[in-house]
Amino acid sequence: MKFVALQKALNAAAEQAKGGRPSVFFLDEVDSFYNRDQSTNGYVIGMVNGLLTLIDALSATEGVVLVAATNDPERVDPAVVRAGRFDRHIRVGRPIRSGITAMLSAAVAGVIPGPDLDRVSAQLVGLSGAEVAALLRDARTSARKAGRDLALKDLQAAADRAQPQLGDALMRRVAVHEAAHVVAGHAIGLPAATLARISPRGGEVVRPHLNAMTARDIRGMIAAVLAGREAEDILFGDVTSGAGTGSASDLAQATSLGIRAECAFGFGPDLCWISPDTPITLLPATVRDRVEDRLRAGQKEARKIIVQHRGAVERIADALLEHRELDGAALAGLLDGMEVLADSEAQPVGGHDA
Incomplete structure (x- = not known):
């Protein structure tokens, strides 16, 4: 019954979009329909099949723009x-610094000076954009409770609650860590x-x-991932x-690369395929040892690169501390002239996107 009701509601919305052309049909959280390859549930399969029929009908209708959003494209x-x-x-993705500044500027409408907004940004x-919007609501609520207009101190207090500042020493460590990823990736x-x-x-x-x-x-990717450490x-x-x-950390990524090399890509002595999603504790001891060897080799190469290019790491770290973010052009300028020594074990890698 739920499927019938949902399909009926979707069809009704689609007819409204067709009748109101030109129009936009927006389907939020499209991942909630799941992936048929990940389920044998007839309800899920029926839901997705119904969605496909609806999408095809809207795509064939002139004057209707079809838009969908998801936070989990894999599903x-x-x-x-x-x-x-x-x-x-x-x-x-998450807004860049100038985007955050623009959000703050639009919200305070010139009440708070630009340099102060840039510092908070x-x-x-x-x-995320949603977190910045929530922070602004928090600041307005504080000002309203105090019986006054929004002021810089309200915005700063909300910013401190949303993302407390780190001390200078820790921020420099973060900057060095990320700068090392940039330098190692460039060298490799x-x-x-x-x-x-x-x-x-x-x-x-x-x-x-x-x-x-x-x-x-x-090997090069493992070295680049471990370079920050x-x-x-x-x-x-x-x-x-x-x-x-966490599961997205440097060590987790490096381990995942090593497991895929041994279990999924056939880069080890065994050709049998093992799901790379298998917990490492369930893999044969010989496979775990080979994964560890790959991590150690990557660690050794990362260390060699950072020793050779310490100056570049510190230069990029200084720029990150000043600007908090650097785009591709800025990074390329900071890396310009960085000499990759001929005896480096790092090798160019290929097959990447344009």
């Missing part, structure tokens, strides 16, 4: 997002980084993915727990 059925249904796929780098020949940013929550380096990988590519040890004498915090 969306491939047939839903193929060309002819949704021709353009646009990834909307630097603190908020790394937050990975696709050029398009963005590097730091925030009190940590940092990230964004670069295009490789379409296909060789065994040498895997090695830079901390070289520049500060120890490492923090940040490289191993």
Whole structure:
């Protein structure tokens, strides 16, 4: 009955869009329909089939623009997002610093000076647009409770609650960590980084993915992932727990690369395929040992690169501390002239996106 009711509601909305042309039909959280390949449930399959029929009908209707959104694209059925249904796929990431400044400026309407807004924006780098909007609501609520107009102190207090500032020493460590990822990736020949940013929550380096990988590519990627940890040890004498915090951490990514090399890509001595999603504790001891060997080799290469290019790491770290984020052009300028020594074990990698 739920399926019938939902399908009826979708069809009614589709008819409204057709009748009101020109119109936009927006389907939010399209991942809630799941992926038919991940389920044998007839209800799920019927839901997705009904959705596909509706999408095809709307796509064939002139004057109707079809838009969908999801926070989990992996759960969306491939047939839903193929060309002819949704021709353009646009990834909307977290806002850059100038975007955060624009959000704050629009909200305070000139009440707070630009330099103050820019300073607060630097603190908020790394937050999502929704988090920035929630922060603004929090600031307005505080001002309203105090019986006055929104002021800088309300905005700053809300910013401190949403993303407390780190001390200078910790922020420098974060900057060095991310700068090392940039430098190592450049030395190895990975696709050029398009963005590097730091925030009190940590940092990230964004670069295009490789379409296909060789065994040498895997080694280079592991080295680039582990470079942040090695830079901390070289520049500060120890490492923090940040490289191993969570399933998306540096150590988790490096381990995943090693497991895929051994279990899924056939880069080890065994050709039998093992799901790379298998917990490492369930893998044969010999496979675990080979994964560890790959991590150690990547660690050794990362350390060599950071020692050779320490100056570049510190230069990019200084720029990150000043600006909080650097785009591809800024990173390329900072890397310009960085000499990759001929005896480096790092090798160029190929097969990456344009």
